[in-house]
Amino acid sequence: MDDILNQYLTTRQYTNTLCKPLQTEDFTPQSAAFASPPKWHIAHTTWFFEEMILKTYSPNYQIFDNEYSYLFNSYYNTIGKRIERHNRGLITRPNIDIVFKYRDYVDQHMTQLLKTTENETVKSLTVLGVNHEQQHQELLLTDLKYTFSLNPICPKYTDLNFVEDTNTDTGWLDVTEGVYNIGHDTDGFCFDNELGMYKTYIHPFSINKALVTNQEFIEFIEADGYKTANYWLDEGWHWINSNKITQPLYWIKIKNTWHHYTLSGLKPVNPDAILSHISYFEAAAFAFYKGMRLPTEFEWEVASKHLNWGKRWEWTNSAYLPYPNFEIAKGAVGEYNGKFMSNQMVLRGASVATSKNHSRHTYRNFFQSHTQWQFAGIRLAK
Amino acid sequence: MDDILNQYLTTRQYTNTLCKPLQTEDFTPQSAAFASPPKWHIAHTTWFFEEMILKTYSPNYQIFDNEYSYLFNSYYNTIGKRIERHNRGLITRPNIDIVFKYRDYVDQHMTQLLKTTENETVKSLTVLGVNHEQQHQELLLTDLKYTFSLNPICPKYTDLNFVEDTNTDTGWLDVTEGVYNIGHDTDGFCFDNELGMYKTYIHPFSINKALVTNQEFIEFIEADGYKTANYWLDEGWHWINSNKITQPLYWIKIKNTWHHYTLSGLKPVNPDAILSHISYFEAAAFAFYKGMRLPTEFEWEVASKHLNWGKRWEWTNSAYLPYPNFEIAKGAVGEYNGKFMSNQMVLRGASVATSKNHSRHTYRNFFQSHTQWQFAGIRLAK
Amino acid sequence: MDDILNQYLTTRQYTNTLCKPLQTEDFTPQSAAFASPPKWHIAHTTWFFEEMILKTYSPNYQIFDNEYSYLFNSYYNTIGKRIERHNRGLITRPNIDIVFKYRDYVDQHMTQLLKTTENETVKSLTVLGVNHEQQHQELLLTDLKYTFSLNPICPKYTDLNFVEDTNTDTGWLDVTEGVYNIGHDTDGFCFDNELGMYKTYIHPFSINKALVTNQEFIEFIEADGYKTANYWLDEGWHWINSNKITQPLYWIKIKNTWHHYTLSGLKPVNPDAILSHISYFEAAAFAFYKGMRLPTEFEWEVASKHLNWGKRWEWTNSAYLPYPNFEIAKGAVGEYNGKFMSNQMVLRGASVATSKNHSRHTYRNFFQSHTQWQFAGIRLAK
Amino acid sequence: MDDILNQYLTTRQYTNTLCKPLQTEDFTPQSAAFASPPKWHIAHTTWFFEEMILKTYSPNYQIFDNEYSYLFNSYYNTIGKRIERHNRGLITRPNIDIVFKYRDYVDQHMTQLLKTTENETVKSLTVLGVNHEQQHQELLLTDLKYTFSLNPICPKYTDLNFVEDTNTDTGWLDVTEGVYNIGHDTDGFCFDNELGMYKTYIHPFSINKALVTNQEFIEFIEADGYKTANYWLDEGWHWINSNKITQPLYWIKIKNTWHHYTLSGLKPVNPDAILSHISYFEAAAFAFYKGMRLPTEFEWEVASKHLNWGKRWEWTNSAYLPYPNFEIAKGAVGEYNGKFMSNQMVLRGASVATSKNHSRHTYRNFFQSHTQWQFAGIRLAK
Known part of the structure; x- marks a missing residue:
């Protein structure tokens, strides 16, 4: 023990x-x-x-x-x-x-x-x-x-601001067609929603080795991305209009320069750093604007061993639903995951805020489509 | 022409x-x-x-x-x-x-x-x-x-009440494991969301040849189904409590007998008829209560040729999302389906209210999880 | 009979x-x-x-x-x-x-x-x-x-548009201090809320013989009346901001000219006609902007015999509350008026839409402060 | 100085x-x-x-x-x-x-x-x-x-619970008809809303020397006071039903005995103590149930020198509106009181929580009709 x-x-x-x-x-x-x-x-x-x-x-x-x-x-x-x-x-x-x-x-x-x-x-x-x-x-x-x-004086938590990471890899990874295994496959710990390894058929696809940067997203904003209905899911369009969303969470334009609140206080946005604090709706709109799409969680899992992941939770185009062999545990612990399998999207990977030894390529994180407050970003697929 | x-x-x-x-x-x-x-x-x-x-x-x-x-x-x-x-x-x-x-x-x-x-x-x-x-x-x-x-005098539309159909088949259909083709595969008309036939891996499953009847659902109600949190998805539990949902839409208990508003006026509920006007949340809770589950839309499509379907739209456990090769058409017609691929669940089959020649086993209907006003019912899988 | x-x-x-x-x-x-x-x-x-x-x-x-x-x-x-x-x-x-x-x-x-x-x-x-x-x-x-x-094609009800009346009198009426009788004082019909004639002490005041015109209100709008917090009651300020109110109900600016929907369709606003379709909040803000105030319902009643009234309901600065001798009638008819004596303001007079023989100088009309859809206008006092 | x-x-x-x-x-x-x-x-x-x-x-x-x-x-x-x-x-x-x-x-x-x-x-x-x-x-x-x-463990602030006071006087005070002066009339401090002493005509009335006790209000509850529409103003009836109000704020029934949260923790309600934490809506309904009414703020002020007041703010039946000679001060300090003269009711007197030397018989406190969290009670008039 x-x-x-x-x-x-x-x-x-x-x-x-x-x-x-x-x-x-x-x-x-x-x-x-x-x-x-x-x-x-x-x-x-x-x-x-x-x-x-x-x-x-x-x-x-x-x-x-x-x-x-x-x-x-x-x-x-x-x-x-x-x-x-x-x-x-x-x-x-x-x-x-x-x-x-x-x-x-x-x-x-x-x-x-x-x-x-x-x-x-x-x-x-x-x-x-x-x-x-x-x-x-x-x-x-x-x-x-x-x-x-929400405190106007922008308190500082630590010197570390958590949002300065940049991409180390670039280019596209091509994955070939076939039947792949999905789900937890080792003796180590996992949550109940990863269990019941099963097979899925994957069609050929390409996935980007880099996450979308702040600069790329600024281009989307400047291309009227938040004002163009066609880029958005219908619900997303209603969400940005009802809530007057016109940029990622924590961003504010001061004298023509994008700044954002970070855990070390208010800072200018670093264009080269990886984008963070966007919702699934924003991720999907950005992908549409680029003429691409988000990967499914299954594509992500298959590709993951060739990707450098862990800086941002990565929105996938998969709804959070049970695997074919999912079983709900008995009693209180059993309430853990299954009851939330409704109107949430899966995020894969991990973020700069994730604790050490808490990451797995089979890990299924999940949030509602409008959620912005996680360190979540975008990886494109096509 | x-x-x-x-x-x-x-x-x-x-x-x-x-x-x-x-x-x-x-x-x-x-x-x-x-x-x-x-x-x-x-x-x-x-x-x-x-x-x-x-x-x-x-x-x-x-x-x-x-x-x-x-x-x-x-x-x-x-x-x-x-x-x-x-x-x-x-x-x-x-x-x-x-x-x-x-x-x-x-x-x-x-x-x-x-x-x-x-x-x-x-x-x-x-x-x-x-x-x-x-x-x-x-x-x-x-x-x-x-x-x-919503008119207290319960107006009558026609003599036909649309909700008297009973099941003709019973028992379980077993489907074997393997790679199956999904999606539209004929020359006939289909909507854009059915296109791009592709392969999916299906694990072995059983699906019921009958839909759930009113009597079976009354048993769920009488077993405190609407009061037992564990049967419900977390969102579903909030939904029934916020909206005080305690029975299917249109149902009302008069002198200890369940009645429902139908298109031919207020009628007693026929216990043998197929259940209608329930939401995905209610369908999922009922399945949990029975120790079973809803089929995915892919399972449904594979099994459909052996099922007698068409009386009720059948809630599946699949979120409404694009097929791997989904393409959004250009222009206004292109807005047709893709933009609604967000927080909706797929229903398969057709209902008594569906127009003739409008049914296909590849048809993907979709509504939000709380939607009750369609002629929608439950088919169990395990 | x-x-x-x-x-x-x-x-x-x-x-x-x-x-x-x-x-x-x-x-x-x-x-x-x-x-x-x-x-x-x-x-x-x-x-x-x-x-x-x-x-x-x-x-x-x-x-x-x-x-x-x-x-x-x-x-x-x-x-x-x-x-x-x-x-x-x-x-x-x-x-x-x-x-x-x-x-x-x-x-x-x-x-x-x-x-x-x-x-x-x-x-x-x-x-x-x-x-x-x-x-x-x-x-x-x-x-x-x-x-x-609310129908975009602006249907026409009759040729009569109800909002073209102009003032016939001008100038100020001065009323002297003293004890006056208030309330219904004839054998004719009145509502329960007018009964129980009683005495009130009136301080000296002046009241305008004319109602505020569209032109005067346009000046208020052009003086940023709807954007100046100091003119408004706190609740009124929240109301115009929450509901994005920037002009009287039915008004719309087309090519730099104010138009309004009338019962004979969409028409240009006649600057000389008497203002209509404003709330108490707007009436009070306008009065403040002019450095004046609205009359109380008691001042109005005392002055009324010298006023030419009946074109617009006139917002007063009196809350709708019982007279000293108010009694609630028994039974259903008794519910008539008393139960609404809460958070409403009194309007006096009558409007172009009021039926003949339905006007009295003791009549107490009442609506919530944000109500705009009546033919209601402004008479200033000081 | x-x-x-x-x-x-x-x-x-x-x-x-x-x-x-x-x-x-x-x-x-x-x-x-x-x-x-x-x-x-x-x-x-x-x-x-x-x-x-x-x-x-x-x-x-x-x-x-x-x-x-x-x-x-x-x-x-x-x-x-x-x-x-x-x-x-x-x-x-x-x-x-x-x-x-x-x-x-x-x-x-x-x-x-x-x-x-x-x-x-x-x-x-x-x-x-x-x-x-x-x-x-x-x-x-x-x-x-x-x-x-709202903390389930009911924290204690001090040993003093603020709600144990009982009445010292009983019976009715009769006030005779006539013209009375209202408003601040000394050299001492007052707020702007008390200024501009003026005359008002008061009709004969009686006012109770005691405030309503918890026991009297429990009788109202037990007489189905919260379930009888006729006792309530229409807005009050909607308010108690929308918010499921069935007793004064902080009250809870434990094993058939009324308790309430006090600043010294959860305590049994003392039947002889003066009622507190009720809204204007509840005060008005109670008065109606007793076949009486609340005094106006003017009646209260006239009677006050003969009353033992100061334990509870006393809801009056007067809306918070300007006195005839009210003037709004210039600048920021001028925002003080006038802008809130909208949909609020006047309370007179003071409470056990009012600071020493902060009470005057001309003091005009004011809150919205549904407000419960002040130490406010009921004095009946007829």
């Missing part, structure tokens, strides 16, 4: 590291239904270990605080009433000091348990909890960025 | 037949953004022939009324400003007599043109217009049903 | 006269929650006589159709369930021919009753019903104007 | 006292558009002194931080862009330590200025600022209560 304990402690420590630059006030606010407060992320991930593991598998475990099950539960409907999602930012008490004590308390008990048990369920649930916390680490960053961006 | 002319005249006549039971007042109201008035349907289908064919291919053609392009255009953004979709029910003028004169006028010119031209584009656009009008014939019925259902 | 019968028949006939220019389709649509269909107005006013008088006071009276109580009731909550107000436009059946038969049927029975009874309650309820129908005659015109205005 | 300085320092200190029980996290969240964060209140009141006084009248004054004008401005549109009201809870930076430094900084400069100047404008603006801060002291408490109430 040493390896699992090590994974556990490393991941838990990394969450603390991410919180270092935060001031006490930063832990509380929720800036949108989708953007949870830092305190919620760090308590919810802790609650997961308490609820799923310690309560059942740690003898004589005393729950830290009974009310936390209600306060820091998320969408696990089977475990009881939960606070309205959009009210998470009002939970000023327990304060952050107590929540960190809660983390310590759970860490101590988890450490003790992992050192002594050989129970395979504990092991697999711990790995699930570690991966769950890694997901929330990325959300902590993207949610914080969204919240900070 | 005789065959085309015959198709044209038969289809145009059938629209008139559908309007026979209507009173003048029935032609105007719009009961929801999605449910257009009869007058709009009969004018819009006429406008299609005038705009796409007569204006260009009929020498010296005089437009019947310049304002109709604005009044009776639909989503063809490239052709100019259009009236707000939700305001169609306010167009009391031109009145219905004039709109029928408009139909006659266009029919005369189309007849003359089809008798004299050998132009292949005219031919193919006419066939497209015929199929377009057949789509609107079905919508005319479903929209009228929705409007009438 | 001859006088009452005469009033009854004259009023009923005038409703029919107003309907003469309508085509069958015009009777059905509802263009906003506040703008009821013509059919509803003519059925609802008929239902009032049936429900309030014939059912109780006409021996052996047979109700024309039981369902009409539900279909054509308005806000009389005590009389049972009613159709949702915004769905009135979906009632295609009963059709207009039957509704006119309903009117004839009720007219015959009312005529017979009025010829034979000496019952004072019948008399007073008939007078109430006549005044109620006169109110709906004005609404029929204003609602029809609103509906027609 | 010593008296002014003393008022200033006492008031500023009292704000700090109110903040003592708060933890750092409590200062940030905003739980509704109407309920601002504590940090915003304490910064905004500080900004008022800096913006209105120090910038103009303190020689060589250095602004503490230029961005605060944007961050902590409220509705003073003339002073420049401001942050969206509903986003105040996202301002985590500047943190609370810096905001208290800002307070200290301004206090030092204000102290110095008040010690040295004889400028009458400085004096009057300081008194205005003191009264402004006192208003925000009450809001700080009511807003905090609203925010805390």
Whole structure:
């Protein structure tokens, strides 16, 4: 179990590291239904270990605080009433000091348990909890960025701005026709939605080795991309018009130069850097404007071993739906992924905000088509 | 061209037949953004022939009324400003007599043109217009049903109530694994979204020869199906709760017996008849409750030659997305299908309200997941 | 009773006269929650006589159709369930021919009753019903104007456009300080909200003998009146910005000239004519811009005998609230006025659309502050 | 100037006292558009002194931080862009330590200025600022209560729960008919909306010496008060039904006993204590149910010298409108009150949360009819 304990402690420590630059006030606010407060992320991930593991598998475990099950539960409907999602930012008490004590308390008990048990369920649930916390680490960053961006004084989180990466590869990769295997194929961890490896028939296609840059997207804007109905899906066209979207999230034009809010404050947009913070609607419109298309998630997976990926989540043209052999797990953990297979698009790859050791070429991320607040970009196919 | 002319005249006549039971007042109201008035349907289908064919291919053609392009255009953004979709029910003028004169006028010119031209584009656009009008014939019925259902006196359209059909086949059909061809494969007409025949790998599956009956769905209701979160997609759960959905559209319980509004008035629900007017969310929840699933559209197409289909549109578990070789046509006609490939689910088959000669096993119908007002039902797979 | 019968028949006939220019389709649509269909107005006013008088006071009276109580009731909550107000436009059946038969049927029975009874309650309820129908005659015109205005072809109702009147008087009327009587003071009919004559102390003020003209309001627009926050009540400022209001209702600028939709079609705005179709918010902003104010309803009533009024409803700076001795009548008729004494402003006078013999200097009309669709204008005070 | 300085320092200190029980996290969240964060209140009141006084009248004054004008401005549109009201809870930076430094900084400069100047404008603006801060002291408490109430663990602010007061007087006070003076009539401070003393004619009325108790309101609830349409204004009826209001704000029934959230946590409702946290709609419905009415603000003012008031803000039946001689002040300070004279009702008196020395019998408080979060109650008249 040493390896699992090590994974556990490393991941838990990394969450603390991410919180270092935060001031006490930063832990509380929720800036949108989708953007949870830092305190919620760090308590919810802790609650997961308490609820799923310690309560059942740690003898004589005393729950830290009974009310936390209600306060820091998320969408696990089977475990009881939960606070309205959009009210998470009002939970000023327990304060952050107590929540960190809660983390310590759970860490101590988890450490003790992992050192002594050989129970395979504990092991697999711990790995699930570690991966769950890694997901929330990325959300902590993207949610914080969204919240900070709404403060007119543009607060700085760190010196690292997360959006300066450039492409290392260029040109097109051609993939030949045939039957390919799709889905998770190793002994390592994966989420339930990657399971049930199966075959799919892929027609010949080409995929770009580079992601779309800021400069390319500026050209789209300047070509009236946001004003040309024909480039857009009908829903996308309504979305940009209803919400007055005329550029990627966080972008603002100051004295004729594009700037954007970054985690190190307001900065000029670097034309050579890889585009970020665009929705599926914007990705699809850009592809149409270029006379190309987005890859399917299956094409992406097949091509991935030849691609340099991991800087941006890459919107695919695949809806988030079950694989042929998908099975929903029993009980609360089973609610994990299947219930969201509705009106979401798959993103493949990983981003600069994704935690280390949390990337796989079979990983299926998913968001609604209008979602912009992730570090998401565009890879073209044809 | 005789065959085309015959198709044209038969289809145009059938629209008139559908309007026979209507009173003048029935032609105007719009009961929801999605449910257009009869007058709009009969004018819009006429406008299609005038705009796409007569204006260009009929020498010296005089437009019947310049304002109709604005009044009776639909989503063809490239052709100019259009009236707000939700305001169609306010167009009391031109009145219905004039709109029928408009139909006659266009029919005369189309007849003359089809008798004299050998132009292949005219031919193919006419066939497209015929199929377009057949789509609107079905919508005319479903929209009228929705409007009438909101009148407390439950008006009767015809003696035929459209929802009494029962299953003729039962049991499971097993389909073997392999690579299958998908998409339109004959010389006959099809829409652009069926084109580009391609290969797909199908894993072994079973599909039911019967559609779900009212009795089976009543059992779901009585088993607290609408109150059990675990059966539902997360979006579906929110949808039924926000909209207080507790039964299929048009159903109402009177003195402990389920009744439903039908096109022949308020009737008791026949337990043996095939279920209708349910959304994708309800179809998916029912399948989950039965421990099964919905077929994909590809599975459906492969199995279809062995199924007795055509009574209900059948929700599939496939999102409406382009086939690998999908190409968007140029110009206004090109707006036809591709722009709606976003957050909609595919339905396969046809319904009792579908016009004759408008069915194909490769036909891809599509609606949003919460849509209930079509004659749509459930076929289970496993 | 001859006088009452005469009033009854004259009023009923005038409703029919107003309907003469309508085509069958015009009777059905509802263009906003506040703008009821013509059919509803003519059925609802008929239902009032049936429900309030014939059912109780006409021996052996047979109700024309039981369902009409539900279909054509308005806000009389005590009389049972009613159709949702915004769905009135979906009632295609009963059709207009039957509704006119309903009117004839009720007219015959009312005529017979009025010829034979000496019952004072019948008399007073008939007078109430006549005044109620006169109110709906004005609404029929204003609602029809609103509906027609949303049809891009700008249908014409009559040759009379209703908005060409000019001022006959000018200058200021000075009123001296003192205690004045307010409220209804004759034997004639009035609504409950005018009753309970009482005293009020009026401070010295001046009121203009003329109403504001289109030209004066155009000057306000050109002085950036709609863009200057300081002129507006806070709610008014939010209202014009949320709804993008930049001119009076029905106005549109065509080639640098203001036009407006009128009941005789689209016309240029006559600068000398009296302004119409503005909200209280716009009236208050205009007064502020002029460095003046609107009169209170009490000032208006005191000054009215010296004013030439009746062309436009005149917004006052008084909220619609009960007089000191206001009493709510018992039963359904009692719901008439008191329950609306909340967040509405009083208008005094009458308009070009008000029926003859329906005006009094004590009449209290009332609408919400953002209401624009009435023939309402501005009289300044200081 | 010593008296002014003393008022200033006492008031500023009292704000700090109110903040003592708060933890750092409590200062940030905003739980509704109407309920601002504590940090915003304490910064905004500080900004008022800096913006209105120090910038103009303190020689060589250095602004503490230029961005605060944007961050902590409220509705003073003339002073420049401001942050969206509903986003105040996202301002985590500047943190609370810096905001208290800002307070200290301004206090030092204000102290110095008040010690040295004889400028009458400085004096009057300081008194205005003191009264402004006192208003925000009450809001700080009511807003905090609203925010805390949405935390399922019901945090405690202090041992004092603010809602235990009982009536000391009972019976009816009769007031005789006549002309009375209304409005501010001393040399002391008042807001602009109280100015311009004028005469009004009051008809004879009786007003209760006691406020309505919790027990009396429980009787209303148990008499189906919230389910009886006739008791309610039409808007009120829609409001309770749309928002599912079935009891006063903060009330919850636990095991058949009414409890309510108070600033000292969840407590049983004391039947003898004075009712609080009801809207005008609820006050008006209760009065109707009792066969009585609410007093007008003029009746209240005339009767006030014989009443024991100050425990609850008392809803009157008067709309918030200008007095006959009301004048809007010039510039930013002039935006103070007049622009809100639209769709609000007047409350008279004061509450347990009102700061000392902030009460006057001519004081006109005002809120929208549905507002519940103030310590507002009911005094009946007839």
